[in-house]
Amino acid sequence: MTERKLMTLPRLAQMHAGGEKIAMLTCYDAAFASLLDEAGVDMLLVGDSLANVLQGRGSTAPVSLDDMLYHTTCVRRGVKYAFVVADLPFDSYHVSKEEAWKSAAALVKAGAHMVKLEGGGWTAETVRFLSERGIPVCVHLGFTPQTVTSLGGFKVQGRDEVSAARIRRESQQAIEAGAAMLLYEMVPAALAADITATSPVPVIGIGAGVGCSGQVLVLHDMLNITPGRKPRFVKDFMAGKDSVLAGVKGYVDAVRAGSFPVDAVHGF
Numbered sequence: 001m002t003e004r005k006l007m008t009l010p011r012l013a014q015m016h017a018g019g020e021k022i023a024m025l026t027c028y029d030a031a032f033a034s035l036l037d038e039a040g041v042d043m044l045l046v047g048d049s050l051a052n053v054l055q056g057r058g059s060t061a062p063v064s065l066d067d068m069l070y071h072t073t074c075v076r077r078g079v080k081y082a083f084v085v086a087d088l089p090f091d092s093y094h095v096s097k098e099e100a101w102k103s104a105a106a107l108v109k110a111g112a113h114m115v116k117l118e119g120g121g122w123t124a125e126t127v128r129f130l131s132e133r134g135i136p137v138c139v140h141l142g143f144t145p146q147t148v149t150s151l152g153g154f155k156v157q158g159r160d161e162v163s164a165a166r167i168r169r170e171s172q173q174a175i176e177a178g179a180a181m182l183l184y185e186m187v188p189a190a191l192a193a194d195i196t197a198t199s200p201v202p203v204i205g206i207g208a209g210v211g212c213s214g215q216v217l218v219l220h221d222m223l224n225i226t227p228g229r230k231p232r233f234v235k236d237f238m239a240g241k242d243s244v245l246a247g248v249k250g251y252v253d254a255v256r257a258g259s260f261p262v263d264a265v266h267g268f
């Protein structure tokens with residue numbers, strides 16, 4: 001048994017290049033951070049989905065930078081090995097690249113190893129500004145929950161040729177600007193697999209098929225404690241398990257084995 005080391009960007013890039021799947025889950029506090037770390041989750045996302053699962057809201061837009069800082073601090077205290085990514089919330093990176101730097105640097109000071117922002121095209125300049133100054137950035141493309149209203153609802157992105165070409169173009173722009181990671185939400189599996197195959201950086205998917213470099217789910221969804229109807233890409237990993245640790249380990253094993261997601265069941 002080799003000693004487990006702190007997860008790093010080069011290691012994540014190596015996993016992507018070697019076809020070793022990356023397991024990621026959202027996390028918002030120290031107790032779960034420690035449990036997910038023990039279960040072998042490679043990356044924890046302090047997601048602005050805390051709006052939905054912690055705050056009982058219907059949208060991620062009202063989440064504040066202070067909310068994100070508080071939860072990032074809590075998560076980082078519970079982590080020994082995992083790579084911590086924090087979402088830049090709505091209205092914390094839009095007005096200028098300088099504003100984005102201030103928000104991102106605050107998240108780094110709170111313990112984030114990387115920040116994630118939503119959208120392509122206009123964000124490239126911001127991605128370059130942060131990356132060149134030493135903050136690793138993940139670019140979230142496809143369905144972007146912060147701008148659900150502009151997208152006309154909770155919809156798959158990249159279905160038609162024009163929309164697919166846009167995702168390809170915006171991925172390329174993000175990579176050229178220095179993005180260290182991409183995340184696709186609700187993108188057709190074939191499109192995500194095709195881009196991932198030639199991407200120089202890892203591509204994490206949620207509702208984007210098994211062909212991505214890795215997977216992420218909202219923790220409360222995979223533990224089946226989110227009330228109401230769940231998105232198609234969710235699977236209940238507590239089914240048949242008698243502990244949270246066993247459920248999370250089941251997720252890690254399934255992602256690593258490529259047995260989750262099943263495109264015909266969880267994909268678009």
Ligand SMILES: Nc1nc(=O)c2c([nH]1)NC[C@@H]1CN(c3ccc(C(=O)N[C@@H](CCC(=O)O)C(=O)O)cc3)CN21
Nearest residue numbers: 049052053060145154155156218221226230231232233
């Ligand atoms: N609990 C939770 N889970 C999430 O995955 C999640 C959040 N919250 N909050 C932020 C965003 C919002 N997300 C969502 C929310 C709803 C759908 C949804 O209703 N999807 C439907 C329709 C898709 C379609 O066919 O166009 C689905 O069946 O998946 C998808 C993603 C993903 N993120």
Ligand SMILES: CC(C)C(=O)C(=O)O
Nearest residue numbers: 026047048049087206
């Ligand atoms: C759904 C994932 C990718 C996310 O951004 C979040 O949890 O906030």
Ligand SMILES: [Mg+2]
Nearest residue numbers: 047048049087
């Ligand atoms: Mg988010």
